[in-house]
Amino acid sequence: MSHHEQHQPHYEPSSEEMKPKDAVESAASKLFDLRIMIGGLFTFYGVALIIYGFFTGDAEIAKSAGIHINLWLGVGMLVLGLLFLLWAKLAPVTHEIPPSADAAVSPPTGH
Amino acid sequence: MTQLDVNLFDYAMLFVYFALVVTIGVLARRAIANSEDFLLSGRSLPAWVTGIAFISANLGAIEILGMAANGAQYGISTVHFYWIGAVPAMVFLGLVMMPFYYGSRVRSVPEYLRRRFNRPTHLWNALTFAAASVLTAGVNLYALSLVIEALLGWPQWLSILISAVFVLAYITLGGLSGAIYNEVLQFFVIIAGLIPLVLIGLKDVGGWSGLEEKVVANSPAGAAMFDSWGGTGVGSWTNPLGDWIGIAMGLGFVLSFGYWTTNFTEVQRALSAKNLSAAERTPLIGAFPKIFIPALTIIPGLIVIAIFPGFGEAGSGTTFNDAIPALMNHYLPNGTLGIAVAGLLAAFMAGMAANVSSLNTVWTYDIWQTYIKKDRPDSYYLRVGRVVTVVGILIGIGTAFIASQFGNIMNYIQSLFSFFNAPVFATFIIGMFWKRMTPWAGFFGLVSGFLAALAFQYLVGPNVAYFYSGQTFDGELNAQMVNFYGAIAAFVVDAVVTVVVTLFTTPRPVHELKGLVWGVPDPDAGDPHEGYVRKWYESPKLLGFTALGIVAVLSIIFI
Numbered sequence: 001m002s003h004h005e006q007h008q009p010h011y012e013p014s015s016e017e018m019k020p021k022d023a024v025e026s027a028a029s030k031l032f033d034l035r036i037m038i039g040g041l042f043t044f045y046g047v048a049l050i051i052y053g054f055f056t057g058d059a060e061i062a063k064s065a066g067i068h069i070n071l072w073l074g075v076g077m078l079v080l081g082l083l084f085l086l087w088a089k090l091a092p093v094t095h096e097i098p099p100s101a102d103a104a105v106s107p108p109t110g111h
Numbered sequence: 112m113t114q115l116d117v118n119l120f121d122y123a124m125l126f127v128y129f130a131l132v133v134t135i136g137v138l139a140r141r142a143i144a145n146s147e148d149f150l151l152s153g154r155s156l157p158a159w160v161t162g163i164a165f166i167s168a169n170l171g172a173i174e175i176l177g178m179a180a181n182g183a184q185y186g187i188s189t190v191h192f193y194w195i196g197a198v199p200a201m202v203f204l205g206l207v208m209m210p211f212y213y214g215s216r217v218r219s220v221p222e223y224l225r226r227r228f229n230r231p232t233h234l235w236n237a238l239t240f241a242a243a244s245v246l247t248a249g250v251n252l253y254a255l256s257l258v259i260e261a262l263l264g265w266p267q268w269l270s271i272l273i274s275a276v277f278v279l280a281y282i283t284l285g286g287l288s289g290a291i292y293n294e295v296l297q298f299f300v301i302i303a304g305l306i307p308l309v310l311i312g313l314k315d316v317g318g319w320s321g322l323e324e325k326v327v328a329n330s331p332a333g334a335a336m337f338d339s340w341g342g343t344g345v346g347s348w349t350n351p352l353g354d355w356i357g358i359a360m361g362l363g364f365v366l367s368f369g370y371w372t373t374n375f376t377e378v379q380r381a382l383s384a385k386n387l388s389a390a391e392r393t394p395l396i397g398a399f400p401k402i403f404i405p406a407l408t409i410i411p412g413l414i415v416i417a418i419f420p421g422f423g424e425a426g427s428g429t430t431f432n433d434a435i436p437a438l439m440n441h442y443l444p445n446g447t448l449g450i451a452v453a454g455l456l457a458a459f460m461a462g463m464a465a466n467v468s469s470l471n472t473v474w475t476y477d478i479w480q481t482y483i484k485k486d487r488p489d490s491y492y493l494r495v496g497r498v499v500t501v502v503g504i505l506i507g508i509g510t511a512f513i514a515s516q517f518g519n520i521m522n523y524i525q526s527l528f529s530f531f532n533a534p535v536f537a538t539f540i541i542g543m544f545w546k547r548m549t550p551w552a553g554f555f556g557l558v559s560g561f562l563a564a565l566a567f568q569y570l571v572g573p574n575v576a577y578f579y580s581g582q583t584f585d586g587e588l589n590a591q592m593v594n595f596y597g598a599i600a601a602f603v604v605d606a607v608v609t610v611v612v613t614l615f616t617t618p619r620p621v622h623e624l625k626g627l628v629w630g631v632p633d634p635d636a637g638d639p640h641e642g643y644v645r646k647w648y649e650s651p652k653l654l655g656f657t658a659l660g661i662v663a664v665l666s667i668i669f670i
Contacts, residue, residue, distance in 0.1 A: 014216065014226065024489055027144035028153025034160060034292050038299060041131055045124065045303075045450060052120055052446045060444035065315040069307045070446040077303055077450075 033093050039084030046078025115262045115440050121449030128300065128453040129277060132460070135296070136281025136289040146492040149286035150472040151218060151383050156288070158389035158649075160295055162396025165201075165380040166404075167294035170301065171462020172455055173254050175408055180431035182405075182412025183423055185351040186326070186336030187669055189412070193405045194662045195363035200371035201394040201401065202655040208372055209381060211543055213390040215626040215633070218382070220375040221477040227542050227627045228553030228619075230481075235557055236535065237477040240375055243531045244470035245503060248463045249510030255459035256511070262436055262452065271511065274456070275504050278464045282471075283500045287383055290461075290468040297457040298400075304447075304454030305407040308435070311442045312414035322410075325417035331424070336413070339669055349580075353592030361595025365602040369532035373539050376469040388645055395654040402661055411438050463507065471499040530568070533598035534560020537605035546628045550619060552612040560605030567597035 053070035061068050143149050156164075181189040217223045221240065225233035252271055259270035281289040316322045323337055330336050332351065342349030345356055352358055371377055371394070381393035415422050415434040418441070423431035439451050475496045484491070538556045542548050572578050572593035580586035626633030647653075 024145040026148050026153040026155070027142050028148050028155035028288075029142075031142035031152075031155065031288055032138050034295060037131065037135060037292070038296055041127070041296065042299065042303075044127065048120075048124070049446050049450070056444055056446065064307070064311045064442050064444055064447075067307075067311050067314060069311060070444060073303065073307055073447050073450065076306075080299070080303075 033088055035084045035088035039081045039086075039088060042077045042081025042084065044081070046074045046076070046081055049074030049077065114264050115436070115448060115452065116445070117263060117448065117452065118445045121445055121452060124446075124449030125453050125456070128457065131296070132277060132293055132457070133280050135292045136283075136285035139281075139285030139288040139292060142288055143286055143493075145489050146475065146496055147218070148288075149493050149496050150475060151379070152286070152288045152291060154383060155385050156291065156383050156389070158384060158392040158396055160291065161380045161384045161389065161393040163298050163400070164291040164294040165377060165393050165397035166400050167298040167461060168376055168380060168465035170298065170404065170458060171251055171465070172258070172458035173251060173462055175301065175305075175455070175458055176254070176258070176432050176435055178405070178408035179412040179415075179434040180423075182409035183415050183431045183434045184412075186330070186332060186413065187339045187409065188335075188350060188352050189409045190339055190405050190666075190669060191352060191358050191362060193401055194666055195358065196367040197371060197401050198398050198658055198662045199363065200367040201398040202659055203368065204372040204378075204381075205391050205393065205395040205398075205651055206655045208539075208543065209391045209394070210387065211627060211629075212378060213382060213384070213387050218476050219473050220373055220378050221473055223627070224538075224553065225477070225481070227624065229550035232538075232550065232553040232557060233477065234482070235554060237473050239531050239561070240473055241470055241478070244376070244466045244473075245506045246510050248466040248470070248503065248507035251459055251463040251466070252507055253511035255456070255463075258436065258455065258459070261433075262439075262455075271508060274460055274463070275508055278460050278467065279501060279504050282464055282468055283497050286496070287379070287468050287472070290464045291380065291383065293457075293464065294461045297454070297461040300450065301454035301458050302407065304451035305411070305435075307447050307451070308411050308414075308438050308442060309407055312411060312418075312438060315442070316414060316417045322413055322417055326413050329420040330416050336416075339666075348582075348592075351589075351591070353578075353589055353595060357592050357595035357599070361598045365533050365536060365598040366595065368540075369534075369536035369598070369602075373535045374532060375473060376465050379469045379472060388649060388651075391651040392649060392654060395651055395658060398655075398658040399661075402658065402665065408435075411435055414438060463504075467500060467503045467507065470503045471496050474499045474503070530561060530564045530601075533564050533601035534605040537602045538609060541606065541609050542628070544629045545613075546621060546624055546631055547613060547618050548609060549613045549616040551616045552609045555612045556605040556609035559608040560601040563604035564597050564601035567600045568593060571600070572597060 049070050051074075053068065053074055056068070056070045060070075142153065145153075147153055178189060178192065181192070212220075212223060215223065215226070217226065219237075221233050221237040224236050252275065255274055256267040256270045259265050260267050263270075281293060285292070313319065313322065316325055326336050327334050335341055335350070338350075340350070340355065343353070343355040343358060345354045348354040350358075352362075377394075381390045384390040384393050412431070412434045415437055419429075419437065421427045422429050422434070422437070429437065435455075439448060443451055475492055479495050479499075480487075480492055484495075534557055537560060538553055541556075542553060573588060576582055576584050578592050578596070579588050621631055624631050
């Protein structure tokens with residue numbers, strides 16, 4: 001590796017060097033588990049569609065080529081929703097780095 | 112487009128969805144303490160989330176409606192946009208390029224260019240990307256308002272305002288995490304909305320064979336609708352996408368690799384992953400749904416042609432872009448209809464949110480912090496990120512009207528990408544593998560490639576008889592083919608200029624290129640996989656080559 005002086009002006013700082021020194025520590029470990037959201041929404045949609053499916057008339061079923069789509073889509077969404085909830089329960093999120101006290105969302109005071 | 116018969120139950124489904132969208136933004140707010148949390152999700156997300164977001168950022172409603180339109184107009188040839196035009200590039204990004212992006216800890220694609228080349232190259236790329244982002248966000252917004260007006264009867268200004276407010280809420284609060292989480296949620300909802308269309312439609316037309324029979328009888332293209340490579344002979348093409356050189360090199364190589372491997376909206380999803388392994392797997396995990404999405408977009412396009420003879424043709428009162436809404440109206444009962452409408456609206460918002468969330472990162476880090484206000488505390492840049500989000504959305508609203516100038520939305524987007532993205536890939540691929548390439552070669556390569564794309568689109572393409580159907584000026588100009596060849600021209604001009612300029616200018620010393628160029632490792636970077644034991648199914652090579660294998664098999668089946 002050469003260390004010629006004339007190369008200095010070309011030097012571009014890396015992103016690590018561009019970071020301000022007083023950077024607040026990341027709070028990313030506080031991010032919630034998305035699987036519970038997806039699981040919750042699909043379970044809700046599934047149950048709602050199945051219930052609504054019982055009130056779907058024959059004319060509506062004929063419209064969708066004889067497929068009782070509200071019922072079937074409801075069952076499909078319910079199963080997917082429960083699978084997401086099960087996955088979230090069986091493999092909960094673990095954070096490799098323990099959140100430090102600094103990471104709390106106290107609004108950083110400006111300088 | 113006919114107005115949908117939406118009832119109270121459908122609106123309740125919609126309401127629940129929109130409430131959840133905002134909730135995600137509010138909850139993600141707690142995970143933001145510094146600018147990198149806001150702009151890059153604190154590099155903390157698991158691979159399955161970033162992988163689905165990677166594909167979902169591209170699965171906006173314009174993509175869905177546009178690909179269904181292509182399916183209705185061009186038939187099975189549309190799979191080229193997925194199997195040739197996306198999957199190989201995604202695998203290349205994961206296996207070859209991601210170690211440079213993630214390993215060098217850059218925060219954006221322009222930042223890679225700044226460290227590999229120089230500031231002019233960086234500024235050029237950052238500004239063109241910012242311009243493309245607000246344009247695309249505007250296109251999404253305009254398309255959204257058209258569809259909502261047609262389907263639900265809301266006035267255009269109201270739907271523009273409401274969707275802009277929702278996107279604004281969840282990105283200014285939740286940042287990239289808010290955007291990515293909503294993209295993943297949207298992915299599952301839009302899939303749930305499209306599957307019923309395909310199932311019901313196929314049953315109605317008598318399965319695949321019934322579909323083929325009816326489409327061939329109804330479409331002006333006839334049997335060519337089911338022939339993906341037919342008529343692609345060079346010199347006498349009849350395929351709606353042109354000849355095989357344009358498809359394989361223009362779409363499959365230049366446009367596809369340019370978009371998927373250097374467009375920051377996509378790469379950002381991988382940069383937000385929690386480690387290099389997850390970043391490498393991001394595009395590879397995304398490749399698997401991408402392989403099968405054509406079944407949910409092209410098949411509805413074909414079904415429309417099968418059940419409505421003359422659909423989309425002049426004088427029918429419909430356009431090809433109406434394919435999916437027309438099927439929703441024809442087949443879906445209330446209930447399922449609510450889910451499908453939620454998915455469609457979510458897809459519009461996600462398309463816009465993806466552009467805004469990458470725009471604010473590039474603007475904050477690459478333009479504001481690099482050129483305008485340096486050395487401020489991090490909290491300052493966090494605020495800048497939030498302000499840029501608001502400004503970006505406001506400009507997006509302003510640019511929405513540009514989209515109204517173009518008939519087929521997909522062609523418009525593609526032509527944008529051919530200007531901005533086509534030359535970028537030449538610069539990246541040469542810069543990553545040839546350490547002699549000089550900073551000024553980076554700059555002049557990009558600029559000349561951009562000018563070449565522009566010149567080809569407006570000066571060369573329309574004046575060459577070969578690009579008109581029948582190869583005479585009497586035929587119709589093939590816009591796709593001009594795009595594909597324009598991209599090839601941009602790539603070649605960029606590459607030639609890059610090599611020539613490199614020979615006459617000074618390269619950067621090798622020690623400044625550590626971790627940025629192939630064959631120049633960064634000894635200080637440490638082992639990115641340290642402390643992480645990879646499971647067998649997490650191997651990038653295994654995932655990447657499996658995806659390519661599936662594409663190869665499907666391509667042979669549908670040849």
